[in-house]
Amino acid sequence: MLAEDLLALLRREPPSARTAPVDLDELSSLLEGGFGESSTVYVDLLTGEVFSGDFTDPAIVGEDAVIDIDAEPDRWIWLERAGSREGWEDMQAFALRQRDHALQDRLIRAIEGAGAFRRFRELVHDGGLAEQWQIYSDDRRWGRARDALAEAGIRVS
Secondary structure: OOOHHHHHHHHOOOOEEEOOOOOOHHHHHOOOOOOOOOOOEEOOOOOHHHHHHHHHHHHHHOOOOOOOOOOOOOOOOOEEEEOOOHHHHHHHHHHHHHHHHHHHHHHHHHHOOOHHHHHHHHHHHOOOOOOHHHHHHHHHHHHHHHHHHOOEEEEOO
C-alpha cells in the first residue's frame, strides 16, 4: 500500500486507500484481546475510534452505549479478532533472537504449555529485557493492526 501511495503522490493523484486516524495500540489490543470478548472489532473511519463487537448489542452495553453500524455503513469497517496465537509467535521470535543461549533456552521453555504469557513476562522482566520486549512486541502488534486495516483498504493517518 505504501508503494501505491508513493506512486499516487508522484503522479499528483489522491492516495488509493481511505485514511482514518486509528490508534494502533488500541486496535491491536482489541484484535489480540483475551477470551470471552467479541470475535469482531469495529473501526469508526471518521473518528478512528475502535470498538469491540459487543458495542453493537444493546443487551450487552445498554441502549445509551450501543453503536448503530447499519445507520451509517460507510462509516464503519469490521475486523475479525486474531486471538493470542500471534502474541505467542512474537514471544518465540523474540526468544530466538537472544544471543545468550542460556537465556534463549529459558525463554523457549517459558512459553511451553499453560501460563506461557505470564512466565515469559516474568522472565523478561527479571532478565532486564522488559523495555526491549515492549518495543519489539509493540512493533509486531502495530504491524499486524496496519496489515488488517490495509486489507480493508484503510491507511492510518
